[in-house]
Amino acid sequence: MSAALIDRRGPCPVAVRPGEDYxxxxxxxxxxxxxxxxxxxxxxxxxxxxxxERDEPLYFCGCKRIHTPPCCDGTHESL
Incomplete structure (x- = not known):
């Protein structure tokens, strides 16, 4: 595989819990x-x-073209 597959053209909202690994x-x-x-x-x-580190909603990248994993940085807007 030379490039990641695009799962979705937008972020995946996730409610993370402190102390958990993802x-x-x-x-x-x-x-x-x-x-x-x-x-x-x-x-x-x-x-x-x-x-x-804390209980908060995060938006994980769905397009897999991100420059700063794992959270969405808006890269999907240019696809």
Whole structure:
């Protein structure tokens, strides 16, 4: 796989909990988006580990073209 698949052209809202780790899917193949489901194996991409410091809603990237993983930075607006 040379480039990640676009899961959606917008962010994925997630209510994260403090102290929890989340594995963001960078390849777009996971069936449990925006999180890793192991579909990246052999794709040359690895999941991004995010550790939540506080209880808050975050917007994880869905387009997989982000420059600052794992949260949306608006890159999807240029696709």
């Amino acid at each position: 594995l963001w899917c960078p390849c777009g193949c996971s069936t449990s988006q925006p999180f890793c489901g192991g579909s990246h194996k052999g794709a040359g991409l690895v999941p991004f580990r995010f550790h939540a």
